[in-house]
Amino acid sequence: MSSTTAAHHDEHHDHPTGIMRWLTTTNHKDIGTLYLTFSLIMFLVGGAMILAVRAELFQPGLQLMKPEFYNQLIGVHALVMIFAALMPAATGFANWMLPLQIGAPDMALPRLNNWGFWLLPPAAILLTLPFTLALFGIGDGAIATGWTFYTPLSIQGGIGVDFAIFSVHLLGISSVLGSINVIVTILNMRAPGMTLMKMPMFAWGWLVTAFLLIATIPVLAGAVTMLLTDRHFGTHFFDAAGGGDPILFQHLFWFFGHPEVYIVLLPVWGFMPQILQTFSRKPMYGYKAQVVSLWAIGALALVVWAHHFFTVGMPVPALLYFMYSTMAISLPLAVLFFCWIATIWKGSLSFETPMLFATGWIVLFGIGGLTGLVLADVAADAQYHHSYFVVAHFHYTLFAGGMMGVMSGVYYWLPKMTGHMFSERLGKLHFWLTAISFNLTFIPQFFLGLAGMPRRIPDYALQFTEFNMISTVAAFVLGFSQLIFVYNIVSCVRGGKKATDRVWEGAEGLEWTLPSPPPYHSFTEQPIVK
Amino acid sequence: MNSNEKRQQDNKKLGLKLLWIVGAALLFGFALVPLYNVLCTVTGLNGKTNATADVTSNKVDVTRWVTVEFTSNVMPGLGWNFYPEQPSVRVHPGQIETVNFVAKNNTNETVAGQAVPSVSPGLASPYFKKIECFCFKRQELKAGETKLMPLRFYVSTDLPNDVKAVTLSYAFYNAVKPAN
Ligand code: HEM
Ligand SMILES: [Cu+2]
Numbered sequence: 139m140s141s142t143t144a145a146h147h148d149e150h151h152d153h154p155t156g157i158m159r160w161l162t163t164t165n166h167k168d169i170g171t172l173y174l175t176f177s178l179i180m181f182l183v184g185g186a187m188i189l190a191v192r193a194e195l196f197q198p199g200l201q202l203m204k205p206e207f208y209n210q211l212i213g214v215h216a217l218v219m220i221f222a223a224l225m226p227a228a229t230g231f232a233n234w235m236l237p238l239q240i241g242a243p244d245m246a247l248p249r250l251n252n253w254g255f256w257l258l259p260p261a262a263i264l265l266t267l268p269f270t271l272a273l274f275g276i277g278d279g280a281i282a283t284g285w286t287f288y289t290p291l292s293i294q295g296g297i298g299v300d301f302a303i304f305s306v307h308l309l310g311i312s313s314v315l316g317s318i319n320v321i322v323t324i325l326n327m328r329a330p331g332m333t334l335m336k337m338p339m340f341a342w343g344w345l346v347t348a349f350l351l352i353a354t355i356p357v358l359a360g361a362v363t364m365l366l367t368d369r370h371f372g373t374h375f376f377d378a379a380g381g382g383d384p385i386l387f388q389h390l391f392w393f394f395g396h397p398e399v400y401i402v403l404l405p406v407w408g409f410m411p412q413i414l415q416t417f418s419r420k421p422m423y424g425y426k427a428q429v430v431s432l433w434a435i436g437a438l439a440l441v442v443w444a445h446h447f448f449t450v451g452m453p454v455p456a457l458l459y460f461m462y463s464t465m466a467i468s469l470p471l472a473v474l475f476f477c478w479i480a481t482i483w484k485g486s487l488s489f490e491t492p493m494l495f496a497t498g499w500i501v502l503f504g505i506g507g508l509t510g511l512v513l514a515d516v517a518a519d520a521q522y523h524h525s526y527f528v529v530a531h532f533h534y535t536l537f538a539g540g541m542m543g544v545m546s547g548v549y550y551w552l553p554k555m556t557g558h559m560f561s562e563r564l565g566k567l568h569f570w571l572t573a574i575s576f577n578l579t580f581i582p583q584f585f586l587g588l589a590g591m592p593r594r595i596p597d598y599a600l601q602f603t604e605f606n607m608i609s610t611v612a613a614f615v616l617g618f619s620q621l622i623f624v625y626n627i628v629s630c631v632r633g634g635k636k637a638t639d640r641v642w643e644g645a646e647g648l649e650w651t652l653p654s655p656p657p658y659h660s661f662t663e664q665p666i667v668k
Numbered sequence: 669m670n671s672n673e674k675r676q677q678d679n680k681k682l683g684l685k686l687l688w689i690v691g692a693a694l695l696f697g698f699a700l701v702p703l704y705n706v707l708c709t710v711t712g713l714n715g716k717t718n719a720t721a722d723v724t725s726n727k728v729d730v731t732r733w734v735t736v737e738f739t740s741n742v743m744p745g746l747g748w749n750f751y752p753e754q755p756s757v758r759v760h761p762g763q764i765e766t767v768n769f770v771a772k773n774n775t776n777e778t779v780a781g782q783a784v785p786s787v788s789p790g791l792a793s794p795y796f797k798k799i800e801c802f803c804f805k806r807q808e809l810k811a812g813e814t815k816l817m818p819l820r821f822y823v824s825t826d827l828p829n830d831v832k833a834v835t836l837s838y839a840f841y842n843a844v845k846p847a848n
Contacts, residue, residue, distance in 0.1 A: 246679040318686045322679050353693050360697030378784045386704050451790050
């Protein structure tokens with residue numbers, strides 16, 4: 139139906155070409171491509187930073203860098219991976235796929251959409267510029283507090299902190315604009331007949347994410363603004379000398395920070411069941427249960443933040459409250475896991491690259507969730523807090539649960555976006571190298587944490603050497619395997635076997651009714667659902 | 669076409685409505701500052717113990733002993749020495765006690781400082797009552813001046829039985845701003 143209406147629209151090329159096309163574009167596919175490209179580049183930048191860190195950690199002692207520089211690398215690595223790699227990837231998919239999935243001609247607020255993206259490159263530059271400035275003797279480098287900006291360290295830090303604060307402001311505005319756009323698109327632009335409960339799960343995942351973003355990003359913006367005025371304008375929000383309280387900053391930060399971990403994951407939880415169902419060739423299990431669970435997790439995410447600083451000295455009732463509420467999140471999360479497993483249960487499975495990543499994702503993300511449960515236990519956390527156990531935990535959630543989910547999505551939709559098939563052989567190689575080296579990087583870190591190695595240190599005691607060596611070697615394999623991913627994407631964009639409209643045998647949903655690649659303007663006449 | 673324009677208007681309207689949530693969240697973030705302080709003073713969280721005490725009719729519980737330990741820190745940017753005359757005292761709950769801290773200005777200009785107290789364990793802080801303390805207001809020392817700074821306090825008889833020792837820690841900060 140729609141392929142005909144779309145095809146003739148493709149003929150008028152009244153949009154500008156070359157660089158101006160990308161600067162001024164309000165087309166959802168163009169903007170989606172921009173987000174995804176930006177995300178991939180920043181993924182490599184953040185990865186390069188942390189490989190330098192791992193190289194330093196190969197042996198005890200200081201070989202390659204000063205501790206100050208080490209501290210800058212880990213903090214900027216994290217900010218880059220979260221705000222410039224993972225979140226833009228999710229927004230990129232939202233731009234590309236939401237309108238196609240719900241049968242809309244474009245995103246609801248196209249102009250806003252353009253601004254939303256173009257705030258990102260300046261933000262990334264602001265964040266990393268202090269590294270370069272330091273080379274010219276200006277300032278002492280990037281933010282060195284870790285990504286959490288904890289006071290009082292961040293009050294005492296150099297200009298890197300100011301740059302990071304402004305960067306966070308831009309990133310925040312960008313996410314808020316993106317979220318408003320997503321909400322309006324989902325609520326107002328669905329094809330006739332597509333009721334909320336008929337929406338693709340991806341739309342649900344993003345809807346929850348978008349509400350979390352507009353409710354928490356402003357709190358972060360407020361917190362870093364107070365930090366800025368504490369630093370330069372003589373206020374004392376977090377400065378004990380003036381009656382302020384450094385712990386208050388931790389509350390404000392994690393009021394945003396905990397929902398943030400779901401913000402980066404909910405979009406993945408949205409599209410992953412769609413991928414699982416495609417390669418199981420049967421409908422997804424428990425649609426309603428999944429929708430309810432997504433909302434339950436979104437709501438609970440707002441009231442559990444203090445589990446990030448159990449050790450700060452809280453009264454027992456507060457400890458108990460934050461422990462039990464955190465553990466309560468595992469109930470709806472378990473419902474989701476059961477639905478995902480039930481979706482592939484007894485399906486006619488085939489393991490093309492997206493499905494390899496999707497099944498690997500269930501297992502690895504599962505480990506992330508279970509280790510999180512360990513950390514939520516107040517008594518246990520007293521030992522694990524600020525150790526490498528935490529580092530391993532959040533990489534199982536963020537790298538496996540987030541990034542590998544995104545990779546699955548990239549392989550799933552790339553043929554739709556480019557009109558070409560990618561190399562299955564390279565895709566599979568990428569998966570196995572990633573999955574194996576990921577585990578070899580981070581399993582040793584669990585043991586290191588259990589043995590008492592603290593995080594955020596450039597040097598360590600001798601007995602930790604072997605595990606660190608394994609972790610470093612595996613991290614380099616992991617890092618360089620991602621070049622296969624890049625190569626596969628680039629060659630798929632440039633050519634390859636033609637993709638069919640449906641691409642995958644079991645694929646369901648409106649996006650697969652359009653040609654691959656879909657025309658520049660699609661669904662100018664909305665399809666009727668059912 | 670008409671329906672298209674109508675939809676665009678609807679979209680803008682909904683977008684603007686969502687901005688209200690953003691604004692409310694921003695306000696909420698700033699409102700957390702006073703809320704947090706109220707919560708901490710009410711519950712004595714974080715060892716915030718600025719509650720001054722009246723000295724009326726204190727029973728002394730001579731059956732119990734509590735050790736009160738003192739620690740002192742001079743924060744960066746304040747060129748002072750600052751330490752308690754004695755590291756700890758043993759008191760009965762309810763008994764009023766005075767200890768002295770010594771502060772010396774090592775710089776050659778007049779400097780104002782502000783001491784910030786904190787009690788641990790945090791749960792004991794509501795029971796630690798200061799009657800008179802140099803931390804109630806900022807202290808000024810002339811160049812090279814040394815001053816004895818007294819603290820009068822008692823530990824309330826309601827202090828839970830399992831608390832045998834209370835540590836009072838002071839951090840002395842440079843009070844950069846002129847008083848008020
Ligand atoms: C090649 C892949 C990666 C490796 C080898 C790696 C390794 C590391 C290391 C060694 C640290 C510093 C640990 C410390 O001393 O505290 C770290 C921190 C961190 N990483 Fe990664 N990482 C990778 C990918 C990612 C991804 C994809 C994300 C997020 C999507 C991520 C998020 C974080 C976060 C949030 C921190 C905490 C930083 C902080 O505490 O300030 N990492 N990573
Ligand atoms: Cu959390």
